[in-house]
Amino acid sequence: MAFKAPRGTRDILPDEASRWEFLENSFRERCRLYGFQEIRTPIFEHTELFVRSVGESSDIVSKEMYTFHDRSGRSLTLRPEGTAAVVRAYLENGLHEKPHPVKLYYFGPMFRYDRPQAGRYRQFHQFGLELFGSPQPSADVEIMALSYDMLRSLPLPEFRLELNSVGCRECRPGYRERLREYLRFREEELCPDCSRRYRENPLRVLDCKKPECKDLSAGAPLLTQSLCPQCAGHLARVRELLERLELPYVLNPRLVRGLDYYTRTAFEFVAPELGAQASLGGGGRYDALVEECGGPPTPGVGVAFGLERIILLADWKERLEAGPVPVFLAVAGEGLEEEALLLAREIRALGVPAEVELGGRSLKSQMKYAGKKGFARVIIIGSRELEQDRFLWRDMVDGSQVLVSREELRQRLLEQEG
Numbered sequence: 001m002a003f004k005a006p007r008g009t010r011d012i013l014p015d016e017a018s019r020w021e022f023l024e025n026s027f028r029e030r031c032r033l034y035g036f037q038e039i040r041t042p043i044f045e046h047t048e049l050f051v052r053s054v055g056e057s058s059d060i061v062s063k064e065m066y067t068f069h070d071r072s073g074r075s076l077t078l079r080p081e082g083t084a085a086v087v088r089a090y091l092e093n094g095l096h097e098k099p100h101p102v103k104l105y106y107f108g109p110m111f112r113y114d115r116p117q118a119g120r121y122r123q124f125h126q127f128g129l130e131l132f133g134s135p136q137p138s139a140d141v142e143i144m145a146l147s148y149d150m151l152r153s154l155p156l157p158e159f160r161l162e163l164n165s166v167g168c169r170e171c172r173p174g175y176r177e178r179l180r181e182y183l184r185f186r187e188e189e190l191c192p193d194c195s196r197r198y199r200e201n202p203l204r205v206l207d208c209k210k211p212e213c214k215d216l217s218a219g220a221p222l223l224t225q226s227l228c229p230q231c232a233g234h235l236a237r238v239r240e241l242l243e244r245l246e247l248p249y250v251l252n253p254r255l256v257r258g259l260d261y262y263t264r265t266a267f268e269f270v271a272p273e274l275g276a277q278a279s280l281g282g283g284g285r286y287d288a289l290v291e292e293c294g295g296p297p298t299p300g301v302g303v304a305f306g307l308e309r310i311i312l313l314a315d316w317k318e319r320l321e322a323g324p325v326p327v328f329l330a331v332a333g334e335g336l337e338e339e340a341l342l343l344a345r346e347i348r349a350l351g352v353p354a355e356v357e358l359g360g361r362s363l364k365s366q367m368k369y370a371g372k373k374g375f376a377r378v379i380i381i382g383s384r385e386l387e388q389d390r391f392l393w394r395d396m397v398d399g400s401q402v403l404v405s406r407e408e409l410r411q412r413l414l415e416q417e418g
C-alpha cells in the first residue's frame with residue numbers, strides 16, 4: 001500500500017519551494033530594515049503554555065490542538081501559533097532584561113486540527129513579528145507598516161487592513177456584560193458553537209460566520225462605543241498615525257480575534273479573493289500576556305501571516321528574483337565528463353548555476369532533456385573544440401549555435417541576466 005500524507009498536510013515541491021524562498025527572503029529583508037531579529041523556538045511546548053495564553057475558551061485550545069503525552073507522561077502540544085512560544089522564550093532566556101523594545105520575527109510550521117479546505121490546513125506556516133516593551137500607538141503602527149511593506153513586496157491582488165480595539169481589562173468586562181444582555185433573549189437563535197461562546201466569551205459571537213449569528217449580531221452594541229478613555233485615545237492615535245503614513249485601513253468594530261490575549265488594538269489583513277479563508281494575517285496588542293506567563297508587566301504587539309494563503313493568492317508569473325541564467329553542460333562523446341565537471345566548477349564560481357550531464361546519454365537525448373527542463377542555453381563540450389580551448393554555445397530559444405573561446409564563454413555567461 002502506498003502511503004499518503006496525513007489529511008490537512010501538504011508537500012511543498014520544488015517549483016513551489018522557489019516561491020517560498022522568494023517570500024522568506026523578501027520578509028527577512030524587510031525585517032532587517034526595521035531592526036527585527038530572528039528567533040527560533042521548538043515545534044512543541046508544554047500544553048499549559050497555550051491553555052494559559054491563547055485561552056481555554058478559544059476554538060484553538062478547546063478543539064484544535066495536537067496534544068499528546070510523551071513517554072514520561074508530560075502533556076505536550078504542537079504549537080498552534082507562535083506568540084505564546086516567543087513570550088516563553090523571551091522570559092526564559094532573559095531577553096526581558098535587554099534594552100527595549102525587543103523586536104523579533106519567526107518563520108515556521110504551526111498545527112491546528114481544523115477542517116481542511118483551500119487555504120486551511122492542519123500543518124500550515126506562519127511568518128510572525130513580536131515587539132515587546134512599548135505601550136505606544138507608534139509600536140502598533142510600526143508593526144502594521146512593516147506588514148504593509150512585506151505584503152506590497154509581493155505580487156498580491158487587492159487586500160485591506162481592518163482595524164478595531166478590543167479594549168482592556170478595565171473596559172472589556174462591562175462591554176461583555178452588555179453584549180451578553182443583548183444576546184440573552186436571542187440565545188436560542190444562535191448556532192450551537194455560539195451558544196457555548198455566549199456563556200464563555202460572548203465577544204466571539206461577533207466573529208461567527210454563520211448567517212444566523214451574523215444577522216443576530218448585526219444589531220449588537222459595539223465595543224468601540226464602550227472603550228475607556230485610555231483605550232479610545234490609543235485607537236484614535238493609531239488611526240492618526242496610519243493616516244499620516246498613508247496606510248489605508250477600514251475600521252471594523254466587529255473584528256474580534258480568535259485568541260484571548262489581545263488588548264486594545266486588533267487588526268487583520270483581509271484578501272476578499274480568498275473567500276472563506278480571507279485572512280492573510282492578523283495580530284494586535286497583548287499588554288497583559290507577558291505578565292500572565294510569569295514575567296514582569298510588559299506591553300507587546302505583533303502579527304502573524306499565513307504563508308500558504310499568501311502563496312495561493314499571489315500571481316507568481318515573472319516575479320521570481322532575476323539572476324544569472326542557468327546553463328546545461330552537454331558532452332559530445334565519451335570520456336568528456338571530467339571536462340564537464342571542471343568547466344561546471346569554473347562556471348559556478350562565477351555565480352552562474354550550471355548542471356552537467358550525469359546520465360551518459362547521447363548528445364541528442366541530452367539536448368532533449370535540456371529542452372524539457374527549460375534551459376535557455378547549453379554549452380556543448382566536444383573533443384575537437386576542446387583541443388583549441390573552445391566550446392559550442394547553443395541558444396535553445398532560437399536554435400543558433402556558435403563556437404566560443406573560454407573567455408568569450410565567461411563574458412556571455414555573465415552578460416545576460418534572466
Ligand code: HAM
Pocket residue numbers: 080081082083084112114119120121122123124125126128129130258259279280281282283284301302303304305306307308309
Ligand atoms: P491567527 O489569526 O490565529 O493569529 O493566525 C494568523 C494567520 O495564520 C491567519 O491570518 C491565517 O492567515 C493563518 N492561519 C491560521 N490558521 C490557519 C490554517 N489552519 N491554515 C492556514 N493558515 C492559517 C495568530 O496566530 C497570532 N499568534 C498572531 C499574532 C502574533 N498576534 C500577535 N502576534
